[in-house]
Amino acid sequence: MRGTVVGMASPRPMGPAMPALYQEDPFALGFLDALDTVLAPVMGTLDNLDTYFDPYLTPDDFLAWLATWVGMTVDDSWTIERRREAVARAVELYRLRGTATGLQEQIEIHTGGTVEIIENGGTAWSIDPGGELPGSAKPLVVVRVQVDDPKSVDAGRVEALVAAAKPAHVEHRVEIVKLGGKKGSAKADPAADTPPDSEGDAGAPSA
Numbered sequence: 001m002r003g004t005v006v007g008m009a010s011p012r013p014m015g016p017a018m019p020a021l022y023q024e025d026p027f028a029l030g031f032l033d034a035l036d037t038v039l040a041p042v043m044g045t046l047d048n049l050d051t052y053f054d055p056y057l058t059p060d061d062f063l064a065w066l067a068t069w070v071g072m073t074v075d076d077s078w079t080i081e082r083r084r085e086a087v088a089r090a091v092e093l094y095r096l097r098g099t100a101t102g103l104q105e106q107i108e109i110h111t112g113g114t115v116e117i118i119e120n121g122g123t124a125w126s127i128d129p130g131g132e133l134p135g136s137a138k139p140l141v142v143v144r145v146q147v148d149d150p151k152s153v154d155a156g157r158v159e160a161l162v163a164a165a166k167p168a169h170v171e172h173r174v175e176i177v178k179l180g181g182k183k184g185s186a187k188a189d190p191a192a193d194t195p196p197d198s199e200g201d202a203g204a205p206s207a
Helices: 027-047 060-069 080-088 088-093 100-111 156-165
Strands: 114-119 142-146 171-178
Touching: 060 080, 080 088, 080 100, 080 156, 088 100, 100 142, 100 156, 142 156, 156 171
Parallel strands: 142 171
Antiparallel strands: 114 142
């Protein structure tokens, strides 16, 4: 996985290890110096092999391959810090898959925004029998993403991420809004299929 690195010195040059006869031969030293250039990245990799498996320390060009080890797809348009964070937290997010916390954190990593999860379930108690049940019978989750520039977020990709991460029987709606531009709490009502009215919103109920 490592190519040659211009100017990288070998930690174990071969010239000084040769018999004195070869150390006095310019041609032999030049030939060995060329081999040192080729082998230096190999030795450097082996000497620092543990850092290649650390998402926060691995070289930038190795990170995408490391992401495949944990089934994570990173976007080249993200900052390198954000890509490293996504790979580092991949296993943790798999453990939270199907939960509101897991969905929130996954969308925050992919969008770089602040995510709010609104569910339509509810709990209540009553001393009277036959009381009205809280929430709605038809499950729905609203995913609101707040970012500085809503147009910079691929709404289709967020839709796909939510659809893949939520329980299959739960409907969802995605709202992408400007950070700080929409106040209050949304109602997760399955009948509320009207698109959000705030400028920059992008959302529609999806199965």
